[in-house]
Amino acid sequence: MRTSLIMPLLLLLIVSPVFGADVVKIAVTGPFSGGSAPMGASMRDGAKLAIAEINASGGIKVGARMMKIEIIERDDEAKNERGALIAQELASMPDLSGVIGSVNTGVVLAGDKHFQEKGITKIITPAAGSASMTQWSKAGVKDLSIFRFAAHDGIQSAMVVEEAINRKYTKVLLLHDSTNYGVSGRDDLLYQIKKQGNKLFVVATEKFNIGDKDMTAQLLRGKNAGAQAVLIWGIGPELAAVANGMAKIGMKAPLIGGWTLSMSNFIDNAGKNGNGTLMPQTFIEEPITLKAKSFIEGYRKAYKVSRIPSPVSAAQGYDAVYIFAAAVKQAQSTNTKNIKEALEDLKEPVKGVIAIWQKPFTKWNPANEDSHEAFRRDQVVMGMVKDGHVVFANEADRKRFIQNATTVKGKK
């Protein structure tokens, strides 16, 4: 009787590490609650959709085995200190293959050093703040395990300034929030205005805090100085307070700013005051390709929504998982360092919902952050808020996006 109990237990002890080794552990981190939640939760849900698809097809083939992906979720609540704790915890897991996530630049700055220290491969998405990658180039790090899969603020601010110049504006109000994201966005915008020939005159540079609801003072300064557009860097709830404040004081100038202007909590809280707002986007929730159609329908069905809270985050989370899975397959290993090397030299194109990704990353070069940045100007378009949805601001861009997602071409 006694032996009959002990034997299976012993067997279990011997067998279970083998079971454990048959999964690829990926951590997904981000704010799943609070003001940044539409981005964090959409990214997580997009990633889970991709993981479910991969697991349903049997998993990733490594050697003779089919490995399933196991997801570890961590909510950083957009708080820097929580992000740092989570990064510490994940970095000390011995069998973690990699990390996907982070929405807030401050969280990235607080946490990523722990991943880099232990050489854990991380794909940042959708955090866009420039500092997330420039911190490594500035430090002259020789070997980097951090990658980014998002249109970084360098690209975005260039597009925002370009858009304002194209629309023949000359006077702009610059507004930003007081977080790391807002302040670095302000610096990027000022740099781009200078770089693109000082064609825009900044009538005032104003800031606001997270939680501020009354923006009258900041907006009046712009209005009275004759600002024709508001260039803005912040997140959903406060962006909505700005749009509503503009309507209140009768300021008719478009908001042009970071991709956060596509967040559902901006669109919903601003209502019709948000119409005409322009922002760079890497994905528009329109079934322009078969893949996009099945992704959008799959997402809406799986999470019972009629609109993806942050389509950009969801699509990026989805594609990031496929790119990561491709690296696991190429490395033929779940070891995070081998996966990093595979990511730097992906042989096969990866078919994602945003584009077909060909060699998205190359070997890290501290003199050029683009080596670990997947997105180029070509994969980003201007989106515009129209009656509660984000649509293509310029119809010509739709064609470019269809082409990106359907044809294989060399990376520029």
Add this chain to the structure above:
Amino acid sequence: MNGSVIAQLVVSGSLMGLVYALIAYGFQLTYATSKSINFGQGELVMVSAFICLTMTNLGISYWFMVPLGLMCGALLGLFVERAGVRLALEQKNEGWILLTIIIGLFFFSAAENIWGRDDRPFPTPISSEALQVAGIRITPLELSVALGVFAIMGIIELFKRKTLLGKAFEAVAADRDAAELMGISATKTIMLSYSLSGVVAAVAGLLVSPITTVGPTMASALVLKAFSVAVVAGLDSGFGVVLIGLFLGSLESLTSYYVGSGWREAPGLILLILALAVRPTGVFGKIPIKKV
């Protein structure tokens, strides 16, 4: 300096100031009778707003939901009084400070678990289309905040002055022991003041939610400002709280425009330090008479 700009800034700022004042008024009500305040007042505002939002989502019409919401506010106020304040006051200790903070934290985590941590829009029948009044643009929604604040404070002040129950309230505020000797139950009066304070919190929740959206942290910034207002004004006068609230709100707005948006919080803090250093009883506070 441009007159209409100043007027616009003062109007927009004072509206926020009135909200600070309304929350501070909730402190003043309970302080008057029991010399205690509810440090979880901000959470009462938030929980009442969530309850009102839930009722609206259940299909109850706005105008029917309002009295129900106020009733919930009163019940929450009574709960705070019974659970956090009464025994501490009977034992003449300061336990209520810790207990009201703890009850506030409890409400906060309860709200996070029941309603989630997202900020949600609050539907209201009042329009947010701006009106132009003498060069100043203001939305009916903002006007409703001002009207609501004055209405609820007016009603409570009238009640205190004109009704028998209100007179009992004033008597306990003036001298608790003497009032008890006259047959007024101090415990019941304190219960009344906490339930009124809860009603005031519910009104604040109803009024600001369409502007701030509803979320667990919606009142945390407001309540800090309300503390400043309460300390600067002193906790003896409802009228003083309103004046200081209006003053602080417009000062913030003007500073933000003329000095820079980074300095917005500065005047409130400077006022607070000045008040504590120069006149700790507050601008409108009564200096206690020492019996020798």
